[in-house]
Amino acid sequence: MDQVASLAAAIRGAETAVALTGAGMSTASGIPDFRSDSGIWNHFDPEDFQYHRFCNDPEGFWTDRVELHETMFSGNVEPNPAHAALDELAGDGFLYAIVTQNTDGLHDDATAAELVELHGNAHRVVCDSCGRRTDAAPIRSRVASGERPPSCTECGGVFKPDVVLFGEQLNRTDLRRARELSRKADVFLAIGSSLSVEPAASLPRTADRNGATTAVINLDKTPFSPLADFDIRGDVTEVLPELCAEVD
Ligand SMILES: [Zn+2]
Incomplete structure (x- = not known):
């Protein structure tokens, strides 16, 4: 089985799958x-x-x-196939929560998942x-x-x-919830994030320490990649729809 199929199987068997998304999620949306x-x-x-x-x-x-x-927002900014794939996973009950570093509001359609906007x-x-x-x-x-x-x-x-502006603290409630979700996750997906800044850098580590199956889906290697159960290098707008199709 290839990585995507194996990860899909883990998601199907998971009770609490959590996705963390970063800037790489939105570049195909013109941000x-x-x-x-x-x-x-x-x-x-x-x-x-x-x-x-x-x-x-x-x-x-x-x-x-x-x-x-x-x-x-000068381009025609709209959710892309990667957002749509997460919406669908959430709607089908396979994705419990999305924690995002993005402030663009492009996860707004994924109403079936809990959404934590770390940076507002x-x-x-x-x-x-x-x-x-x-x-x-x-x-x-x-x-x-x-x-x-x-x-x-x-x-x-x-x-x-x-x-959250430069020099401003993150919202404590959001940060606490993101950490709770990372501890609770049995599958943790880090998507389109370089995982180089806190708190995003430590969330997959928290999930890993608490026994989650972890995956990095990103164009480039991240500091967490060597620790991840699945390290999938690729365009999120291709990998996520493929993953979603495998889960269903
Ligand atoms: Zn007022």
Whole structure:
């Protein structure tokens, strides 16, 4: 049996399969990556998106943030076959949860799986005072019409993109839940993540220590690859549909 078929068998037999997804999941959806030569941080200065800048210069921060958002979503951004495969696995009861490092909201259709967005969601904003979350699109329009920074109509606080900014702590509840899911998983899939930054780097290790069958599905080797039960190098938009077909 090849690796994909063997992994499919493990997923069929699993009670709690958990997927961790990273930037490689979304490149086929037209989301530019952040760190390559043609990436976002070659066009924008990461310093401008620091949490301390949001606190000290929310007007300037929001002006740059709207431009960044437009660049990120300038293409026709839609879920790709890799997202569709995870949606289907979840819908058929083979995928319990998705933990994602992505902020693009492209897992929104996988409603049958629990979703933990470790770095937040760029399509929402959160009030820095009352914690209210709301859709980001109308807020960006208000910014474009000159309301900088945009303020919460409930309490007058300042809206922040509901994403984890540089220099900002991850949401504790989300982080705790991601770790719990990693301990609970009997199959853990790390998909399209370089697994080079925390906490993503340690989640598959946690799953492995707790006896999960682990798989890395990624174009390149990751630091966890030598430890994984399955190390599948390939394009996620090809491997995941194949895996999904094998499971069904
Ligand atoms: Zn508020």
